[in-house]
Amino acid sequence: MKQAILIFVLLFSVLSVAPTTLGAEKEEMTAAEKYEKRLALYKKTETLTNVPWYYLAAADTYERGLRKAIRDRPTEEGLISIFYAPSQWAGPLNPDLDDTNPLSISMFDGVGLDGNGDGIADRNDDEDVLYTFARYLEKYGYDEEDFRIALWEYYQREKSVNIVHGHAKVYEKFGTLELDEHAFPMPLNYNYSYNNTWGDRRGWGGRRIHEGTDIFANYNVPIRATAYGIVEIKGWNMYGGWRVGIRDLDNVYHYYAHLSGFEKGIEEGTIVAPGDVIGYCGSSGYGKPGTQGKFPPHLHYGMYRDNGRTEWSFDPYPSLKKWERQAYQKRKKK
């Protein structure tokens, strides 16, 4: 038996030259080709396990965002970002943390499975990783509540469960992975102005720094979603007044504050596309519900990135400039 395994290992170390050349080709893939191949992988795994492709897409997208946010997590080499640490994949007591033998991995309580039927369970192989994750979800069942329980067991964090669940709803609704488009939060034909004020000191409510960009405009100028995503929060906040929080597929939380009111149909759980009106410019905030007029009307726009443990503010100004430029270019072409 040992000899047979040895021959297998030798055989596959020879064959493993092939994926390296594939890797080089992958770099030349366009974004559209990448999405197409990724979707094909999700759908293939759905066929094997009955786990809906948009659940797989949601978790994979969440983990792609984590890889961007966590410094000690390597960038993915293939198309799938779901991450397994070597000890998790091979088994905590496995003396060979690079073990790819499904039998010994399972003996040492590792999670790694062979998804593409080549006889090895490789944690750097897209199909093996996706299949391993799908089999994990499958154990809990196929409906939304089962999915949430599986995610809770996996991440042990309510926020992660909510983000992944939100991603799944967005993918289910649009039926595609190509959801990268962005919009500027105000239509170009209104008067508005903004400067880079991120990090400025703020007086009201104790010593705080300004976690966003203020876009000044008149009352009731429409405020629009800047990305594909799901409304995570809607309502009153002492600082932000009437505010909306939208989570996009990059795990980024977009915070729209001081609104005069909300657009009809915008509720927690509503799925939005870039350019969808979500509310109207105002001066609400800095007090109890309904307080307004303590400062000139403007949209306070903030961006926060989740890293799986915590969330932090980053400067939205460069993104706003980019989306505004793109909107002008789009208008010119028409």
Ligand SMILES: [Zn+2]
């Ligand atoms: Zn502000």
